[in-house]
Amino acid sequence: MNRLLTAALLWLCLVSPAWAQTARCEAEVRRAATTLGQIHRQWPLRPTGDRVEQGAQYVAARLGRYTAGSGRIWRVHIVRDSKLNAFSIGDGHIFLTEGMLRFVANEGELAAVIAHEFGHHLAGHFCTSARKRGFWGGLFGGSGEENATRSRVGALTAIVDPEKEREADRIATIVLDRAGYDPRHALELAMRMAHSGSAAHFQYRHRVEALQELLAGRPRASRAPADSQEFREMKRTLWQEEALR
Ligand SMILES: [Zn+2]
Structure with missing residues (x-):
């Protein structure tokens, strides 16, 4: 009986949601649509279905299978920008720069970037501000917390709140x-970025320390999965374009 109970409890732990809020809120959907329109008018985006976009979308889809139940449809957009950045606008829309895709050393690092953006969605960060006074165009659903810093991404304002990060x-x-x-890819990427001099949104001051704390005691995965064909095609396309410049 005891063994049965333990098994049931374990099962409950395994299937219980790992995030507090999964549903989109109305304000999130509305704001994301407005911001998306703004971005499409103002930013140079790669066309949907090209190899670079497909490679990133493949990784997002692979991760997305494990967020089933959140009702989210994940959509990755690639910005033609050599700066290192990744951010989200809510309602499943994630933006990655070409600079970021060039910088990631392997598929695991790209997965770490995309999973971080999933995290903002799944934590309900894009809904938070709707409950507080005003919203001023933040990309991450920030709400003007004392510790948050703000930066410009094109015509939009990005908010980086260490607690939400x-x-x-x-x-x-x-x-x-x-x-x-392997989640350690997030730490490896953050460490390399810390030395790159870039000012990407998730490169906040204590990110490396925070990730080290989060991953403390976690053994390195014994075998890293090989990069997918889609990821390798994406990298090859970017290299070819770089060589032609
Ligand atoms: Zn973030």
Whole structure:
């Protein structure tokens, strides 16, 4: 009987949602649609279905299988920009720059970037501000917390709140684990970015320390899965374009 009970409890732990809020809120959907229109008018995006976009979308879809139940449809957009950045606008829309796709060393690092953006969605960060006074065009659903910093991404304002970044990282770790990617890729990427001099949104001051704490005691995965064909095609296309410049 005891063994049965333990098994049931374990099962409950395994299937219980790892994030507090999964549903989109009305304000999130509305704001994302407005911002998406703005971005499409103002930013140079890669066409849908090209190899670079497909490679990133493939990784998002692979991770997305492990967020089933959230009702989210994940959509990755690639910005023609050499800066290192990744951000979200809510309602499943994630933006990655070409600079970021060139920078990631392997598929696991790209998965870490995308899973972090999933984390912001799954934590409900895009709904939070709707409950607070006003919304001023933040990309991450920030709400003007004291510790948050703001930066410009084109005509939009990005908010980086260390507390929300940590929450996104915590959820990302769970999604990466489920999808078979080693969450330590997030730390490796953050460490390399810390030395790159870039000012990407998730490169907040103590991110490396926060990730080290989150991943403390976690053994390195014994065998890293090989990069997918889609990821390799994406990298090859970017290299070819770079060579032609
Ligand atoms: Zn973030």
